[in-house]
Amino acid sequence: MTNFLIAKEERINQFRENLRVAGDVLEIGTGSGVIADFCYQSGVDMVIAVDINPHAVNHVRQTYPHIISYESDLFSEITQKFDDIIFAAPWSIGKIETPLDYAIYDDGVVERFFQDADAYLKTNGRLWVQYCDAFEDNFKNFPIWVSNGGFEVVDQWSYSTFGRLVGRNVNVILYRIERSAA
Numbered sequence: 702m703t704n705f706l707i708a709k710e711e712r713i714n715q716f717r718e719n720l721r722v723a724g725d726v727l728e729i730g731t732g733s734g735v736i737a738d739f740c741y742q743s744g745v746d747m748v749i750a751v752d753i754n755p756h757a758v759n760h761v762r763q764t765y766p767h768i769i770s771y772e773s774d775l776f777s778e779i780t781q782k783f784d785d786i787i788f789a790a791p792w793s794i795g796k797i798e799t800p801l802d803y804a805i806y807d808d809g810v811v812e813r814f815f816q817d818a819d820a821y822l823k824t825n826g827r828l829w830v831q832y833c834d835a836f837e838d839n840f841k842n843f844p845i846w847v848s849n850g851g852f853e854v855v856d857q858w859s860y861s862t863f864g865r866l867v868g869r870n871v872n873v874i875l876y877r878i879e880r881s882a883a
């Protein structure tokens with residue numbers, strides 16, 4: 702057991718298969734750093750990978766020294782704009798008591814992400830957000846958070862998997878999101 706999230710392969714494969722990033726890339730909530738490294742290996746100009754969990758940041762620094770990684774509560778330590786911003790978000794309902802819990806429970810972080818993201822996105826920039834329909838109270842709000850942030854979903858990919866916390870099959874969805882046309 703680590704004190705940061707080791708991702709399931711099928712969840713990371715959803716990124717490997719669908720993510721199309723270029724230029725300057727930010728990964729919010731990098732965890733093990735595997736998605737940030739995938740972006741780096743795909744030849745982007747720069748990847749910054751941040752996490753609120755210091756254990757995740759230490760791991761990324763040691764495992765992927767070519768990636769710039771530091772602690773940040775969402776965009777709190779970010780000072781530039783990006784072409785692509787990625788967030789494999791926590792989606793469960795529960796209380797955060799340990800650093801690992803940040804990987805599991807959405808304590809309002811996804812709503813805050815959409816409120817703040819615009820200021821860190823270049824013109825024509827894209828957001829890539831992975832979420833899940835396991836917890837209806839969170840999931841029903843997702844489109845509202847997107848729209849309130851001034852964004853719209855332009856593409857999405859989904860797969861079904863067993864959700865351990867809810868004891869039934871759930872859908873994990875990767876969204877490509879852009880600023881609303883209106």
Ligand SMILES: C[S@@+](CC[C@H](N)C(=O)[O-])C[C@H]1O[C@@H](n2cnc3c(N)ncnc32)[C@H](O)[C@@H]1O
Binds near residue numbers: 707736752774775790
């Ligand atoms: C579902 S995990 C994803 C980890 C990794 N990117 C992956 O796909 O395996 C969510 C990550 O977001 C981080 N996180 C949660 N709240 C955050 C916040 N306010 N600011 C930055 N990172 C946060 C967690 O610590 C965790 O590493």
